[in-house]
Amino acid sequence: MTNHWIDIQHSDCILIQGSNAAENHPISFKWVMRAKDKGATVIHVDPRFTRTSARCSLYAPLRSGTDIAFLGGMINYIIENDKFFKDYVVNYTNAPLLVDEGFGFKDGLFSGFDPKKRKYDKTTWAYQKNADGTFKRDKSLKDRHCVFQLLKKHYSRYDMKTVSAVTGTPVEDLKKVYEAFSATGRPDKAGTIMYALGQTHHTVAVQNIRCFGIIQLLLGNIGVCGGGINALRGEPNVQGSTDHALLSYNLPGYLPAPRVGHGSFEKYLKTVARTTGEPDSLNWQSNYNKYAVSLMRAFFPDAPKETGYGFDWLPKLDDGQDASVLPLFDEMYKGTIKGFSCFGQNPACSIPNSNKVRAALQKLEWMVHFNIFDNETASFWKQPGVDPRKVGTEVFLLPAAAAVEKEGSQANSGRWMQWKYAAAKAPGDCLSAGDVIYRIQMKLKELYKKEGGVFPEPVLGVFTDMVDGKGRYDAEKVARLINGVFTRDVTINNVAYKKGECVPGFALLQADGSTACGNWICSGSFTRDGQNLMKRRGKKDPTGLGLYPEWSYSWPANRRVIYNRASVDPHGKPWNPKRALVEWKDGKWVGDVVDGAPPPLAEKGGKLPFIMRPEGVGCLFGPGLADGPFPEHYEPVESPFEKHPFSRQRNTPLLRLYESDKDVYASASAKFPLVMTTYSCTEHWCTGALTRWQSWLSEAQPGAYVELSEELARERGLKNGDKIRVVSARGSVEAVAMVTPRITPFQCGDKKVHLVGMTFNYGWMTPGGDSANLLTPTCGDSNSMTPEYKAFMVNIEKIA
Amino acid sequence: MSNGKSIIVDTSRCTGCRGCQVACKQWNGLPASPTTQTGTYQNPPDFNGCTYKVVRFADGRGADGKPYWYFVSDMCRHCVEPPCLAGSSVEGGMIHDEATGAVVYTARSKDDDFETAQSVCPYNVPRKNEETGVMVKCTMCIDRISNGMVPACVQSCPTGAMVFGDRDEILAEVQRRVAELKKTHPKAQAVDADSVRVIFIVTDDPERYHTHLKA
Ligand code: SF4
Ligand code: SF4
Numbered sequence A: 001m002t003n004h005w006i007d008i009q010h011s012d013c014i015l016i017q018g019s020n021a022a023e024n025h026p027i028s029f030k031w032v033m034r035a036k037d038k039g040a041t042v043i044h045v046d047p048r049f050t051r052t053s054a055r056c057s058l059y060a061p062l063r064s065g066t067d068i069a070f071l072g073g074m075i076n077y078i079i080e081n082d083k084f085f086k087d088y089v090v091n092y093t094n095a096p097l098l099v100d101e102g103f104g105f106k107d108g109l110f111s112g113f114d115p116k117k118r119k120y121d122k123t124t125w126a127y128q129k130n131a132d133g134t135f136k137r138d139k140s141l142k143d144r145h146c147v148f149q150l151l152k153k154h155y156s157r158y159d160m161k162t163v164s165a166v167t168g169t170p171v172e173d174l175k176k177v178y179e180a181f182s183a184t185g186r187p188d189k190a191g192t193i194m195y196a197l198g199q200t201h202h203t204v205a206v207q208n209i210r211c212f213g214i215i216q217l218l219l220g221n222i223g224v225c226g227g228g229i230n231a232l233r234g235e236p237n238v239q240g241s242t243d244h245a246l247l248s249y250n251l252p253g254y255l256p257a258p259r260v261g262h263g264s265f266e267k268y269l270k271t272v273a274r275t276t277g278e279p280d281s282l283n284w285q286s287n288y289n290k291y292a293v294s295l296m297r298a299f300f301p302d303a304p305k306e307t308g309y310g311f312d313w314l315p316k317l318d319d320g321q322d323a324s325v326l327p328l329f330d331e332m333y334k335g336t337i338k339g340f341s342c343f344g345q346n347p348a349c350s351i352p353n354s355n356k357v358r359a360a361l362q363k364l365e366w367m368v369h370f371n372i373f374d375n376e377t378a379s380f381w382k383q384p385g386v387d388p389r390k391v392g393t394e395v396f397l398l399p400a401a402a403a404v405e406k407e408g409s410q411a412n413s414g415r416w417m418q419w420k421y422a423a424a425k426a427p428g429d430c431l432s433a434g435d436v437i438y439r440i441q442m443k444l445k446e447l448y449k450k451e452g453g454v455f456p457e458p459v460l461g462v463f464t465d466m467v468d469g470k471g472r473y474d475a476e477k478v479a480r481l482i483n484g485v486f487t488r489d490v491t492i493n494n495v496a497y498k499k500g501e502c503v504p505g506f507a508l509l510q511a512d513g514s515t516a517c518g519n520w521i522c523s524g525s526f527t528r529d530g531q532n533l534m535k536r537r538g539k540k541d542p543t544g545l546g547l548y549p550e551w552s553y554s555w556p557a558n559r560r561v562i563y564n565r566a567s568v569d570p571h572g573k574p575w576n577p578k579r580a581l582v583e584w585k586d587g588k589w590v591g592d593v594v595d596g597a598p599p600p601l602a603e604k605g606g607k608l609p610f611i612m613r614p615e616g617v618g619c620l621f622g623p624g625l626a627d628g629p630f631p632e633h634y635e636p637v638e639s640p641f642e643k644h645p646f647s648r649q650r651n652t653p654l655l656r657l658y659e660s661d662k663d664v665y666a667s668a669s670a671k672f673p674l675v676m677t678t679y680s681c682t683e684h685w686c687t688g689a690l691t692r693w694q695s696w697l698s699e700a701q702p703g704a705y706v707e708l709s710e711e712l713a714r715e716r717g718l719k720n721g722d723k724i725r726v727v728s729a730r731g732s733v734e735a736v737a738m739v740t741p742r743i744t745p746f747q748c749g750d751k752k753v754h755l756v757g758m759t760f761n762y763g764w765m766t767p768g769g770d771s772a773n774l775l776t777p778t779c780g781d782s783n784s785m786t787p788e789y790k791a792f793m794v795n796i797e798k799i800a
Numbered sequence B: 001m002s003n004g005k006s007i008i009v010d011t012s013r014c015t016g017c018r019g020c021q022v023a024c025k026q027w028n029g030l031p032a033s034p035t036t037q038t039g040t041y042q043n044p045p046d047f048n049g050c051t052y053k054v055v056r057f058a059d060g061r062g063a064d065g066k067p068y069w070y071f072v073s074d075m076c077r078h079c080v081e082p083p084c085l086a087g088s089s090v091e092g093g094m095i096h097d098e099a100t101g102a103v104v105y106t107a108r109s110k111d112d113d114f115e116t117a118q119s120v121c122p123y124n125v126p127r128k129n130e131e132t133g134v135m136v137k138c139t140m141c142i143d144r145i146s147n148g149m150v151p152a153c154v155q156s157c158p159t160g161a162m163v164f165g166d167r168d169e170i171l172a173e174v175q176r177r178v179a180e181l182k183k184t185h186p187k188a189q190a191v192d193a194d195s196v197r198v199i200f201i202v203t204d205d206p207e208r209y210h211t212h213l214k215a
């Protein structure tokens, strides 16, 4: 979240798109309802009318997988009807910047596309520069090469009629939503966007979110109270695990994962520490070298400087390599992966095309599975249709301590790192993940010491100072290292720090090896003398806006709303004095911890508000992504349409499909005429691996169901409660038909499109049915590799 | 005596999350009843010997052709003058708590006539525990509220759909909420507010939510 949960109550208009917030983040609705009480318009855009829609002021249906068309239409509406926040757009976004004259867009493709490599050469996606290296701009926004004009031209194609023909949303609903949300493009109004996996589970996931970025920048809704783009992260500590590099392309703190092409550590540091031609930009990324060096010092405390403080010991991705879950299971299915450690997951139900995943697991020599319960992955060797005697995999099931049995930090969606204590002792031999990893590490070190090995340095050099006097994993000790410690006595800005003291904030991290820090964004969560600020539970609220600065610790720097420099005008006066997050007053900042200390833009020494961008401004034009600087509509890999009205480019141009015998795709096929989407219900959690054993929850949601419209039921002769089989090109699953008026067929131009939906909360181990992921295709987003769980094609048949 | 306690169940704020349904089971130590998926979110389908709280789901299309989905977190109304009490023929089979107004079955109710008990309740609430024969229903969490706590279901509600408090204050809050809702929903009403302690606020005809919502 750019903002935080409590802040939602300050919004004048809440757009919930790609999220069933009331269902999957029930507590969010405490704040949504408060906003509504104060008169906010709450909008839900979704393929289904859900528990969320039931509480909204406005509901607009949308064919799954067409968010960019919907939101592109909103961008067009905002520009055409002059609804954007002009001062904000001119001063705080890249709207006035001029783009290379060679940049262009034609028939679904941006300039620089190489069809053979299916990759963009991004040379022309660059800003024009003056001789001194600064960016050329036209503050009147009239130059035809300026970002604003390019944006306007790009989205002029997204008129409501064309949008409606793609999304299936009635034009009058589009209009209502566009009107209501764009009304927040004024200094005294704020609109927020709440989204979740409904946006990210697509082959155009990142571009979906980019649409939000563009809309919120146009309306001046970023950095302000009641505004922002709020990804809803939940109970599994998704926020915390992403911050700590759960994803294969990151190191902790969102530093890029090292690749072969980076070469030496020096070259890596040059790549990550970005430079800028914009003198008014604070360009915080220029500090990334300090964070990278400090990270290596935390990973490998004694690594010599000549090894790049241990950087040379880190595994590297090949250039262009995608090491996410889809290629992982593809390689496993090919037999190239021999061993698999699976911590707290259930890929046999959660990864697309489960039949392939379940077959892939059988090719392993060994698997270590660490979980609190047995699940479909741990027991793949006895799944239906498999003869255990014929499976050669050796499986180890390690009993895990549950979340409530462990001490540590948990980051909520609003970036609050909240310390929690163990509520109960883990039963029997159950251990925390920290204890398990520590023991494995120590054993490996012992073996490498004794027997040597090809490349022992990383194993022998990796830090192990993570246990208490009795050899038990000590979460607070690790948290201190994540915060950062001085590795020797140093003096910075005339202040002397002692070896072993905590680094009191990332501004003090160094590139000379004198600091070790496991994750720069968390730096500051401990005071210099070692006080753990995540444990704070102070309830002071000096701004009256519910920022609670003394409650836990909010990364970065205890800032409660990021980009808050954009909530004031160039002189530092709040755009909306009634909801002032920060203000420049008598030569200093007051309010929330401001995003970068320098004065506001128009004051002496002033800086631009978007300090994490080299440009210093928010990016309407986003040249950083792999698949285009502006979001463009493409159909899901599987959709009912062979073509769409926006271009001849049917799918996202960088799409990677898989070639195994299990990877079959069927688009615009008469055999699979129904759009399907998948989701989760309140009562179960993810694949249900934890909740299906909980009798009160299974009592409330006992088995798999397929939600379908009354119209489709009539066409197929189905009644509510009938047993049906859902079939895709890859597999089939049985479930109960839930015939409901909450799903309406989509009128997409002259074609009527039916949509069905199913939860992915079940698996063969428990009575309720099997996973919806037996149906989903192996394909993902070109930037984030998130699989397309939310839109693919199926058919249904009644089970006699 | 004071005017006792009351609960608001404001369907206009309910998200159907069923936190209340599960919290009731947890506090009262009630086992799950066997259920199957029959094409609805509503499970268990009704009150039963081990279910005192059920969230009911009703969907349809309004006059404008748009879908609606109504949720009611159903429970005993703790009637101000409980018909069930009048219908009870076993001495000590029921308690009508003076301080709170809670209406509670005791173990002795196993000797009472169940058919009568059920038929006198205008909201079809009482059920029988199959094993013990004791009649059961929501107790207003009398063990909690007599000790300064709010009922388990109210405690779990994330949206403010359920509120517990002194009856006078609750009645005032009900009036305030209904007046506010009427601005956008002309059919908004508090169901049987004068005769029950658990007051449902609805924005449409009560029968659209559930057959026994209104007496
Ligand atoms: S609702 Fe029924 S069971 Fe409850 S107090 Fe009234 S009559 Fe008795
Ligand atoms: S008041 Fe107590 S017994 Fe009654 S429904 Fe709520 S939790 Fe259950």
Ligand code: SF4
Residues within 6 Å of the ligand: B013, B014, B015, B016, B017, B018, B019, B020, B021, B055, B071, B073, B153, B156, B157, B158, B159, B160, B161, B162
């Ligand atoms: S807990 Fe509250 S919001 Fe959830 S179902 Fe019960 S009454 Fe409704």
